[in-house]
Amino acid sequence: MKKFLYLCTFLASSLISQELKVTSDSFQGDQKKGISVFTGHVNIVRAQDELNANKVTIYTDSQNQPTKFEAVGNSSFSITTEDGSVYKGKAQKVVYLPNKKEYRFFKNVHLEQVNDKKEIIGEEVILNTTNGKAHAKGAENEPVIMIFNIPEKKKK
DSSP: OHHHHHHHHHHHHHTTTOOEEEEOSEEEEETTTTEEEEEEEEEEEETTEEEEEEEEEEEEOTTSOEEEEEEEEEEEEEEEOTTSOEEEEEEEEEEEETTTTEEEEEEEEEEEETTTTEEEEEEEEEEETTTOOEEEEOOTTOOOEEEEOOOOOOOO
16 A cells, blocks of 8 residues: 555656546556556546556566556547647556657547547547657558548628
């Protein structure tokens, strides 16, 4: 329990003084290796961002700063970029690289930009939260699907 409280304190103070709250059914950590594994109904909330998955592994550097978050199994998320765009979606695997401020989504990705009502469906999508750029790839025999909401112009 003492290690768990230490980890929560470290995680809460590590991401640029924004509170990071992790809840799960179980936790295992190895401070020397810089690996923390949360399993079962994992929920991570930081500022306006939220990530849910069956399992989340958090990797840290020698200064105990997170370098990578890896969520697997029925991942769902809500992300707000620096310009205020809100993305919601799901994927089988989500990787977040905090140093790059970049999310990588894999397998059965469905990403919706809520503000502009755009959707991306594919097998791999990369989203940079600093510049708002996204890249997508389809599966071997499947295309990437983009859906745009184009409002009709009113006739005069």
